[in-house]
Amino acid sequence: MPTFRIAPAVADAFPDTLIALVTATGLRGREAWPHTSAALEDLEQQVADGTWHPADETDPRIEAWHTAYRSFGTNPRRIRPSVDALGRRFAKKGTLPRINPAVDSYNAVSVRHGLPAGAFDLDQVAGDVDIRPADGTESFTPLGEADTVENPKPGEIIYVDTTGVLTRHWNHRDAHRTRVTEDSARVAFVLETLQATRDGDLLNAAAQELQGLLAPHAGQTAVSYLSPAQPQATT
Numbered sequence: 001m002p003t004f005r006i007a008p009a010v011a012d013a014f015p016d017t018l019i020a021l022v023t024a025t026g027l028r029g030r031e032a033w034p035h036t037s038a039a040l041e042d043l044e045q046q047v048a049d050g051t052w053h054p055a056d057e058t059d060p061r062i063e064a065w066h067t068a069y070r071s072f073g074t075n076p077r078r079i080r081p082s083v084d085a086l087g088r089r090f091a092k093k094g095t096l097p098r099i100n101p102a103v104d105s106y107n108a109v110s111v112r113h114g115l116p117a118g119a120f121d122l123d124q125v126a127g128d129v130d131i132r133p134a135d136g137t138e139s140f141t142p143l144g145e146a147d148t149v150e151n152p153k154p155g156e157i158i159y160v161d162t163t164g165v166l167t168r169h170w171n172h173r174d175a176h177r178t179r180v181t182e183d184s185a186r187v188a189f190v191l192e193t194l195q196a197t198r199d200g201d202l203l204n205a206a207a208q209e210l211q212g213l214l215a216p217h218a219g220q221t222a223v224s225y226l227s228p229a230q231p232q233a234t235t
Contacts, residue, residue: 001023001122001129001234001235002122002125002127002128002129002161002188002234002235003128003129003232003233003234003235004019004021004091004128004129004130004131004188004226004232004233004234004235005128005129005130005131005226005231005232006019006131006226006227006228006231007130007131007132007133007231008086008231009131009133010131010132010133011159011228011231012228013071014068014194014228015228016194016195016196016197017192017193017194017196017226017227017228018083018192018193018196018199018200018226018227019131019190019191019192019193019225019226019227020190020191020192020203020204020207020224020225021188021190021223021224021225021226021233021235022188022189022190022191022207022210022211022214022221022222023122023186023187023188023189023221023222023223023224023235024040024102024186024187024189024214024215024218024220024221025034025185025219025220025221026185026187026218026219026220027102027184027185027186027214027217027219028188028217028218029100029101029102029180029181029182029183029184029217030182030183031101031217033101033104033105033213033216033217034103035043035212035213035216036101036104036108037104037214038067039105039112039213040098040104040107040108043090043096043108043111043112044094044095044096047090047094048089048094051077053091054086054087054088054090054091054111054114055083055084055087055114056084056087056088056091057076057084058191059114060100060195060198060221061114061115061193061195061199062081062083062084062087062114064193064194064195065081065083065084065116065171065194066081066084068157068170069081069169069170070195072133072153072156072157073103073155073156073158074153074156074165074169074171074172077146079169079172080172081116081170081171081172082116082117082171082172083109083110083111083114083115083116083171083175085172086107086110086111087111087114090111090181090196095102096111100180100181100182101181101182101217102119102184102187102189102214103119103180104137105210105213105214105228106118106119106189106191106210108213109169109191109206109209109210109213110191110206112206112209113191113202113203113205113206113209114202115191115192115193115199115202115203116170116171116172116190116191116192117190117191117192117206117210117235118167118171118189118190119174119180119187119188119189119190120166120174120178120180120187120188121178121179121180121184121186121187121189122186122187122188122235123180123184123185123186124160124177124179125166125178125188126161126162126163127161127162127163128161128162129159129160129161129166130159130161131141131157131158131159131226132157132158132159133154133155133156133158133189133229134152134153134154134155134160134165135154136151136153136155137151137155138149138151138158138160138164138165139153139164139165139177140158140164140168140175140176140179141164141166141172141176142168142173142174142176143174143176143179144176145178146175150168151227152165152169153167156168156169156170157169157170158170160189163177164177166178167182170172171192181188188235189200189210189214190230191203191207193204193212196227198218203229207223208223211223
């Protein structure tokens with residue numbers, strides 16, 4: 001199982017970072033996930049009723065990511081943090097995408113709590129995963145664009161294994177190679193905050209909620225955390 005590591009440069013630049021790793025093995029993505037379906041429908045009903053709305057860039061949770069993106073040279077209004085992009089789409093359309101149960105689960109948790117979320121098929125991950133600044137030589141194939149190869153900008157924060165980049169701009173977009181499908185059996189889900197002092201309890205609640213959606217459809221689930229004080233965890 002791969003080890004996830006926060007590089008010292010990231011820990012120094014973002015000292016209040018906290019990342020939850022929710023791992024699931026024996027995942028069964030082709031059966032019905034009624035609790036996930038209900039979570040999506042509940043959020044959509046709240047938006048339709050006007051009783052709740054997704055966090056936008058005026059929210060401190062999103063604003064912190066915009067500030068971070070600018071610090072490593074990414075324009076967050078052109079290339080948005082995942083939770084910002086998902087929330088904007090949700091607010092505009094009134095519905096959340098249905099991809100597959102595992103992806104739908106982390107999308108629901110992400111938008112409900114205003115925290116970026118992603119996932120990696122661990123059977124497609126090569127070696128360990130580092131969260132570090134790019135040097136610009138790494139290669140990235142965006143989700144859904146199997147024939148495209150990009151190079152991140154030097155200094156851009158990336159998730160990267162021994163083969164290539166898994167996520168560009170920290171959490172803007174995942175790689176095609178490690179995408180989660182209905183047949184993914186071993187998956188690491190990631191939830192992130194840059195403001196652990198303020199939002200650590202929120203992140204923990206989100207991780208527990210995601211684990212609760214996954215557990216009925218997995219052989220085993222677990223939650224671990226990465227921070228500058230505890231910069232690595234094995235899934």
